[in-house]
Amino acid sequence: MAERIIVDPITRIEGHLRIEATLEGNTISQAYSSGTMVRGIENILIGRDPRDAWAFAQRICGVCTLVHGLASVRSVEDALKYPIPPNAQLIRNLMSGAQYIHDHVMHFYHLHALDWVDVVSALKADPKATSDLAQSISSWSKSSPGYFSDMQKKLKTFVEQGQLGIFANAYWGHPAYKLPPEANLMAVSHYLEALNWQRDVVALHAIFGGKNPHPNFLVGGVACPIDLNSDSALNMKRLAQVQDVIHKMKEFVEQVYVPDTLVIASFYKDWAKMGHGEGLGNFMTYGDFPSKTINDVDSFLFPRGVILNRDLSKIEPLDLNDKDQIQEQVSRSWYDYSVGKEKGLHPYQGETKFNYTGPQPPYKQLEIEKSYSWMKAPRWKGKAVEVGPLARMLMLYATKNAQAVELVDSTLKKLELPIESLFSTLGRTAARTLETKIISDAMQGWFDQLVGNIKKGDTKTFNETLWNPNTWASKAQGVGFMEAPRGGLAHWIVIENGKIVNYQAVVPSTWNAGPRDAQNQAGAYEMALAGHQLHDSKQPIEILRTIHSFDPCIACAVHLTDTENGNAIEIKVC
Amino acid sequence: MNQLSLEERLRLHGVSRRGFLKFCAATASLMALSPAMIPRIAAALENAKRPSVIWLSFQECTGCTESITRSHSPSLESLIFDAISLDYHHTLQVASGDAAEHAREQAMKDNWGKYILVVDGSIPLGNKGFSTIAGISNVDMLIETAKGAAAIVAVGSCAAFGGLPKANPNPTGAVSIDMIIKDKPIINVPGCPPIPVVMTGVLAHFLTFGTLPELDHLKRPKAFYGQNIHDRCYRRPFYERGQFAETFDDEGAKKGWCLFKLGCKGPTTYNACATTKWNGGVSFPIESGHGCLGCSEPNFWDAGSFYAPLSTPIGHVAQNAGYALAAGALAGAAIGFANKQKSSQAIEKHEEITVNDLIKGETK
Numbered sequence: 001m002a003e004r005i006i007v008d009p010i011t012r013i014e015g016h017l018r019i020e021a022t023l024e025g026n027t028i029s030q031a032y033s034s035g036t037m038v039r040g041i042e043n044i045l046i047g048r049d050p051r052d053a054w055a056f057a058q059r060i061c062g063v064c065t066l067v068h069g070l071a072s073v074r075s076v077e078d079a080l081k082y083p084i085p086p087n088a089q090l091i092r093n094l095m096s097g098a099q100y101i102h103d104h105v106m107h108f109y110h111l112h113a114l115d116w117v118d119v120v121s122a123l124k125a126d127p128k129a130t131s132d133l134a135q136s137i138s139s140w141s142k143s144s145p146g147y148f149s150d151m152q153k154k155l156k157t158f159v160e161q162g163q164l165g166i167f168a169n170a171y172w173g174h175p176a177y178k179l180p181p182e183a184n185l186m187a188v189s190h191y192l193e194a195l196n197w198q199r200d201v202v203a204l205h206a207i208f209g210g211k212n213p214h215p216n217f218l219v220g221g222v223a224c225p226i227d228l229n230s231d232s233a234l235n236m237k238r239l240a241q242v243q244d245v246i247h248k249m250k251e252f253v254e255q256v257y258v259p260d261t262l263v264i265a266s267f268y269k270d271w272a273k274m275g276h277g278e279g280l281g282n283f284m285t286y287g288d289f290p291s292k293t294i295n296d297v298d299s300f301l302f303p304r305g306v307i308l309n310r311d312l313s314k315i316e317p318l319d320l321n322d323k324d325q326i327q328e329q330v331s332r333s334w335y336d337y338s339v340g341k342e343k344g345l346h347p348y349q350g351e352t353k354f355n356y357t358g359p360q361p362p363y364k365q366l367e368i369e370k371s372y373s374w375m376k377a378p379r380w381k382g383k384a385v386e387v388g389p390l391a392r393m394l395m396l397y398a399t400k401n402a403q404a405v406e407l408v409d410s411t412l413k414k415l416e417l418p419i420e421s422l423f424s425t426l427g428r429t430a431a432r433t434l435e436t437k438i439i440s441d442a443m444q445g446w447f448d449q450l451v452g453n454i455k456k457g458d459t460k461t462f463n464e465t466l467w468n469p470n471t472w473a474s475k476a477q478g479v480g481f482m483e484a485p486r487g488g489l490a491h492w493i494v495i496e497n498g499k500i501v502n503y504q505a506v507v508p509s510t511w512n513a514g515p516r517d518a519q520n521q522a523g524a525y526e527m528a529l530a531g532h533q534l535h536d537s538k539q540p541i542e543i544l545r546t547i548h549s550f551d552p553c554i555a556c557a558v559h560l561t562d563t564e565n566g567n568a569i570e571i572k573v574c
Numbered sequence: 575m576n577q578l579s580l581e582e583r584l585r586l587h588g589v590s591r592r593g594f595l596k597f598c599a600a601t602a603s604l605m606a607l608s609p610a611m612i613p614r615i616a617a618a619l620e621n622a623k624r625p626s627v628i629w630l631s632f633q634e635c636t637g638c639t640e641s642i643t644r645s646h647s648p649s650l651e652s653l654i655f656d657a658i659s660l661d662y663h664h665t666l667q668v669a670s671g672d673a674a675e676h677a678r679e680q681a682m683k684d685n686w687g688k689y690i691l692v693v694d695g696s697i698p699l700g701n702k703g704f705s706t707i708a709g710i711s712n713v714d715m716l717i718e719t720a721k722g723a724a725a726i727v728a729v730g731s732c733a734a735f736g737g738l739p740k741a742n743p744n745p746t747g748a749v750s751i752d753m754i755i756k757d758k759p760i761i762n763v764p765g766c767p768p769i770p771v772v773m774t775g776v777l778a779h780f781l782t783f784g785t786l787p788e789l790d791h792l793k794r795p796k797a798f799y800g801q802n803i804h805d806r807c808y809r810r811p812f813y814e815r816g817q818f819a820e821t822f823d824d825e826g827a828k829k830g831w832c833l834f835k836l837g838c839k840g841p842t843t844y845n846a847c848a849t850t851k852w853n854g855g856v857s858f859p860i861e862s863g864h865g866c867l868g869c870s871e872p873n874f875w876d877a878g879s880f881y882a883p884l885s886t887p888i889g890h891v892a893q894n895a896g897y898a899l900a901a902g903a904l905a906g907a908a909i910g911f912a913n914k915q916k917s918s919q920a921i922e923k924h925e926e927i928t929v930n931d932l933i934k935g936e937t938k
Contacts, residue, residue, distance in 0.1 A: 009671070011669065016664075039748070049879045052880050055880060056741070062636045062639070063635075065637060163659040165660045166663060168669065169669040169673040169676055171673075195643060196649070199853075205853070209864075210852065210860070214767060216864035221822065221823065222863075223864035227828035233829075354701075356701050362714065363706075461822075464821050467821065540671070
């Protein structure tokens with residue numbers, strides 16, 4: 001009989017994710033991904049003012065803290081045919097780019113690294129040798145023997161106190177950890193440095209959006225005005241702060257994040273075998289970072305399209321408004337559809353009714369042969385596809401983006417790996433690092449354009465013409481899309497008489513973490529885990545490596561819409 | 575493994591024995607205790623472990639966790655390395671699955687009656703299956719973990735007031751922590767998310783003074799939620815003069831005039847944004863041109879559009895602000911807590927005492 005292995009909670013992610021898998025011997029035959037928390041945010045959006053929607057939608061997730069806000073304002077602007085000033089477009093690019101860099105660095109060090117880095121082993125490192133290693137790969141200044149010796153002492157003091165806190169009960173010493181003590185000490189030091197670094201660079205969001213997490217957005221532009229002669233607008237002081245953050249981001253990416261990725265990857269090449277941790281072979285990008293307007297797809301830094309069967313020679317066109325292309329299914333999810341549980345729906349027609357048929361908590365196992373997740377199963381033309389950094393880097397590579405080709409080729413050369421090794425757990429993690437480098441370079445370009453516009457006298461940041469709902473058509477619908485750090489994200493909105501009547505968010509982690517569909521096709525996580533061999537099923541570090549390589553964001557992935565308003569529950573408090 | 579006492583840890587940070595005893599004396603004075611108590615305090619502190627903190631995440635977006643990582647002082651790393659033992663926290667802890675759950679159970683067992691429970695996210699009462707961790711419903715896990723807690727800190731508007739999940743029509747039947755737990759001290763630290771240093775500040779208060787900070791009628795610490803944003807806002811003088819931004823990006827918006835007419839909820843929102851500001855004091859929403867959403871107030875999601883003015887100013891604007899204030903004050907009858915008397919005594923004899931005040935460099 002096949003053994004069932006369960007990992008719940010999956011930690012070092014956003015949200016509530018549970019993985020169940022069946023083992024044949026020590027090999028995973030089938031994996032099942034379940035989102036175990038639902039809030040109902042899209043339902044809550046019904047009846048609201050579309051201009052308010054971004055704030056609600058943004059709270060889908062506090063890690064991808066601005067992406068849902070941006071997708072939301074874009075959906076309203078698409079529905080109302082509401083153009084925004086070029087400066088607002090540039091400021092949004094800068095905010096979104098900053099989110100990528102911040103999010104990817106934190107994912108690498110604080111969520112993913114400890115799958116590969118053994119903190120306890122770092123105690124055995126020779127600080128001098130660690131310094132030699134660090135200085136051989138980077139010009140980062142914090143690399144002296146004394147620095148690493150201090151970091152090691154700090155770590156030692158912590159461990160010897162006997163209260164391991166967040167590091168308790170981990171799989172330290174597991175044979176899957178391959179790094180020498182010096183690489184471990186370097187990575188642990190950078191774990192702490194990155195915590196400090198990220199705190200400073202979010203200043204960019206605070207400048208444009210007032211705070212981080214959850215910076216402010218505005219339908220029709222951005223809320224921060226530009227006035228070089230005001231003490232309370234984007235002035236020279238503010239621009240200088242933004243420039244400083246852009247420098248700090250680029251510096252950390254180039255001198256710490258990229259070199260660390262290369263060093264760590266060089267010890268884990270067995271995780272770069274084609275198909276190991278990459279199961280679907282289908283990849284999709286919506287495209288983003290317009291240099292002109294959001295409707296000018298050709299001006300995007302990240303192109304749009306679908307790659308099937310790992311064939312980089314052919315890119316399928318993608319249309320977010322085509323009712324036959326993107327559909328969400330619920331046959332294995334805890335929802336019902338009015339058209340029946342087996343049929344998919346395009347998001348404009350999207351609906352959901354809670355129908356929890358899972359086991360009553362507390363439970364040991366899910367009923368994996370029935371419905372088993374609060375996530376839906378989105379499909380493109382009926383196919384499961386992967387979204388995210390790997391999809392984007394493949395799309396850039398396939399469309400022969402010069403920087404991407406150079407980065408990918410030189411990385412593979414350094415690691416002595418073939419191009420096929422991109423289709424793997426390690427390929428996904430490396431793709432994230434490489435796209436961060438591309439974004440960190442693009443930031444300067446957007447900033448220079450912004451400064452150039454101001455120089456020419458264009459300080460406009462908001463278009464007032466369609467702000468008043470009296471100017472809107474009585475019925476309108478639109479889609480706001482973006483490439484979020486975790487992949488293609490889109491919000492579909494339907495507006496009637498100035499109010500939201502339907503709102504659907506189909507998000508990256510639903511594409512990747514969603515369950516099986518009516519045809520029993522597995523989602524991206526599920527396919528990626530199939531075939532993994534576990535050294536010890538009680539310490540399934542292999543599952544964590546591949547799941548973390550996707551950077552799960554489960555609060556994002558679980559949602560509902562209920563236009564019938566049939567599921568609301570009134571809570572009376574005595 | 576041997577565990578370092580507070581004194582040993584302080585010594586590692588360069589604090590001398592004399593400095594340590596001085597700290598104990600200051601603590602005794604702060605707590606209005608006789609000098610005879612100093613050796614006893616010293617003895618208690620010498621054996622102190624870092625207090626255990628268990629952090630549960632329910633119906634949440636992880637924005638509160640993200641926010642606490644942005645805290646400058648104390649920073650998250652100084653908290654978890656030097657001040658607390660963060661024994662369970664989904665986003666940060668290394669262990670997953672059973673190993674993670676064992677960490678929670680072990681921390682509860684080892685620190686029964688003493689650990690601090692931090693909760694973010696609301697609790698769905700509509701169906702236990704709406705939110706589970708390790709197959710356990712949120713409500714069951716909360717009740718079980720709260721039992722041995724010394725105090726509960728509800729961070730974020732979801733845990734404190736139900737937040738976004740509770741917004742109309744509340745599809746999952748979401749409630750706040752204090753709707754479920756009635757027999758423990760609860761501190762609400764609302765905000766969507768709370769200001770980073772407010773979260774760490776509340777924990778630091780507890781660790782430094784051993785008491786809960788004084789709270790208002792909504793269980794919010796007065797130090798951070800005692801004043802509304804409007805009263806502390808640098809744009810307040812423009813409100814008084816009747817100078818408003820009429821739309822985004824107009825002359826008034828550029829000059830930093832009051833955002834009241836663009837829907838700013840500063841007058842009815844009690845939070846420290848205008849004084850503490852965000853992200854190392856860089857800015858706060860109003861300073862960056864957008865009105866306050868009111869995100870630390872109960873039910874702010876259902877309080878009308880974020881862009882609708884609180885009321886249309888008719889006649890003298892300052893008077894309208896006065897009404898708003900009166901409404902806030904009416905609701906503001908503070909509830910007394912066991913520590914109240916103690917803290918007022920402490921306030922009378924207050925001396926600023928932190929570890930940083932101790933004499934350094936006289937080790938041994």
